[in-house]
Amino acid sequence: MATLDLNLLHTLDVLLTEGSVVRAGKRLQLSPSAMSRALARLRAVTGDQLLVRAGRGLVPTSRAIEMREKVHDLVEEAHVLLRPADRLELATLQRTFVLRTSDGIAETFGPMLIARVQQEAPRVQLRFVRKLDKDSEGLRDGSLDLETGVIGGTTGPxxxxxxLFVDRYIGAVRGDDPLARGEVGPADYAAWNHVVAWRPGLNLLGINELMEALGLTRHVMTTVDGFSAALALARGSDLIATVPELHTSALREGMFTFPIPLPVPEFTISLLWHPRLDGDPAHRWLRKCVIEACGNRSKRVGIPVTGN
Incomplete structure (x- = not known):
């Protein structure tokens, strides 16, 4: 039986990720001709064309699509397996971590996390990307290192x-709004116009249903796709923005906030990652940094911290 060249697995992963011989060659620091020869070898080994011409570009075959995720997982697991487990040199670690976070997380917890990373691993880069859905695909395909959010039905098993911490929804209005003069009851909450942050998959915890049970309705004048935008509109108008308290603590300076006068349940924000990174020393270190940054900030704001 012929010995399989496992270097081809890494080449295949890059080719299927990039979908381009030229881009894959640049990542692997190979010339276009050398990359074309590598693709020819992969076609011979797999018995499949893998990438076929479509117009000016290449598209993956059905076999390539089927194997793409598995190949990527194998390569990532190999990197983790072969990396020295107990030799994490933070001072010289060069790595970029991608964190997909819920709206407001970067603004609230980012400064404390960045300060910790700069002190311990000055060559590490953090890239925050905004979370617009609950799909776990980014964790599976390796494009994301960490994610924060509420665990739901679409979270991969x-x-x-x-x-990380327990949060709750609160109401926020501009500092000189009439609602800032006293306690806000259910009727007051219903009487004002509202701006609501909504997008597919965002859990609004049944606020409208709770109001209807009291014989009240609220008028949603404006919807936006994030809590930052909701607060910006409320700051410059007579609208009430309903936002998570701890998520947005760094965004509400100068605004008046009040508890939602309804039995709205609290919710838990969690840190999420793919199991193939469990044993990665650098990833374990970053997880610890995030957990401690959230825990320290949560204690300062007075929100319960959960987990270990």
């Missing part, structure tokens, strides 16, 4: 999770 294989995803690891660590509870």
């Amino acid at each position: 294989e995803v690891r999770a660590q509870a």
Whole structure:
């Protein structure tokens, strides 16, 4: 039986990720001709064309699409397996971590996390991307290192999770709004116009249903796709923005906030990652940094911290 060249697995992963011989060659620091020869070898080994011409570009075959995720997982697991487990040199670590976070998380917890990373691993880069859905695909395909959010039905069953803190919804209005003069009751909350942050998959915890049970309705004048935008509109108008308290603590300076006068449940924000990174020393270090940054900030704001 011929010995399989496992270097081809890494080449295949890059080719299927890039979908381009030229871009894959640049990542692997190979000339276009050398990359074309590598693709020819992969076609011979797999018995499939893998990438076929479509117009000016290449598209993956059905076999390539089928194997793409598995190939990527194998390569990532190999990197983790072969990396020295107990030799994490933070001072010289060069790595970029991608964190997909819920709206307001970067603004609230980012400064404390960045300060910690700069002190311990000055060559590490953090890239925050905004979370617009609950799909776990980014954790599976390796384009994301960490994610924060509420665990839901669309969270992959294989995803690891660590509870970070408990949050709750509050109302926020501009500092000189008439509602800032006293206690806000259910009728007051219903009487004002509202701006609501909504997008597919965002859990609004049944606020409208709770109001209807009291015989009240609220008028949603404006919807936006994030809590930052909701607060910006409320700051410059007579609208009430309903936002998570701890998520947005760094965004509400100068605004008046009040508890939602309804039995709205609290919710838990968790840190999520793929199990193939469990044993990665650098990833373990970053998870610890995030957990401690969230825990320290949560204690300062007075929100319960959960988990270990």
